Amino acid sequence: MGQKDLAAKQFERSPEVFADIINALVYEGEQVTDARNLRPAPTESLYAAKNGVLRNQYNDVSKYEIKEGRIAVQYTLENQSRPDYRILLRKAGYEGAIYRQQYDGGDTYPAITLVLYWGDRRWKPGTDLHSFFGRKKIHSMAREYIDNISLHIYPMKHLPKEIRQRFKSDMRVVADYLAEGKAYIPTKQRITDVEGTMRILYALTGETDFIDNLGELQKQQEKGEKITMEYALTRMKREGREQGIKEGKKEGKKEGMIHCAKAFVQEAMVQKQSQEYILSMLQTCFQLKEEEAVSLYREGAVRP
DSSP, X not given: OOHHHHHHHHHXXXXXXXXXXXXXXXXXXXXXXXXXXXXXXXXEEEEEOTTSOEEEEEOSEEEEEEETTEEEEEEEEEEESSOOTTHHHHHHHHHHHHHHHHHTSSOOOOEEEEEEEOOSSOOOSOSBHHHHTTTSOOOHHHHTTSOOOBOOEEEGGGOOHHHHTTOXXXXXXXXXXXXXXXXOOOOOOOOSOHHHHHHXXXXXXXXXXXXXXXXXXXXXXXXXXXXXXXXXXXXXXXXXXXXXXXXXXXXXXXXHHHHHHHHHHHHHHHTTOOHHHHHHHHHHTSOOOHHHHXXXXXXXXXXX
8 A cells, every 4th residue: 555545544534534524525515424423344354365265355444324323324435546447346345245244234234435536647447347347248238237336436636626615624624735736825724633634745745844844733733723724834934944044054155165175276286285285175174075175176277
């Protein structure tokens, strides 16, 4: 599993975020699923391989919704960072295991699986079994008997605004930042899970500022500071400017040292000082590396 999938999995384990995703995507923004009614569901199931050996398979995040003391529905979130047509078969295996388990039990309940696609490329593989087997030479009459399992895929980096507005949790912050890119305008929405939000943004964008400033953001949150994307990005920009100033001063000091070293080399050569003496002075007095000292000496030696 890639870092994107792992970060998303960790982020979605929060009952509040999980419930928010279900309400936004399944119930179109209606607050149907309550985070307080969610319980962890197994993410491992078994299947028999070709040689008869039992193997395990894992889905990402799965939770039961409990109503009146019984399981009303089992929701599963699958994270994908790359298009993969085989996820159709995985879904069939996951949900098949859930329903098979109910066969010997008393209660029955539906299984709902959502695929959260975090990739940049458009999802081209088919999203149902009929299209999956579309290129196979199957008799047209037989096709009518193929149960059509479908994927419910959501391109999380490209969700339209009307869908993103349904989110109430930290997922709104993540979805907006990914979808709007450079046009993103930070909001004053409070970030509840600072670590999870910063880590998933880092994993999905590669922007190290989210990780570099995580510790300080957590400290400020512990002190009672309201952490928002506006606050976080303002701090990151300030830290970036300060670091740039430090680097600029360091670079300027280095350039000044090189300028003085060049003048020294010219004067030493006029005085016909030995190469050994000049190189030694460059390294000890001007604190240059050996290769830098040699380069400056050669540069001075070829000047007219």
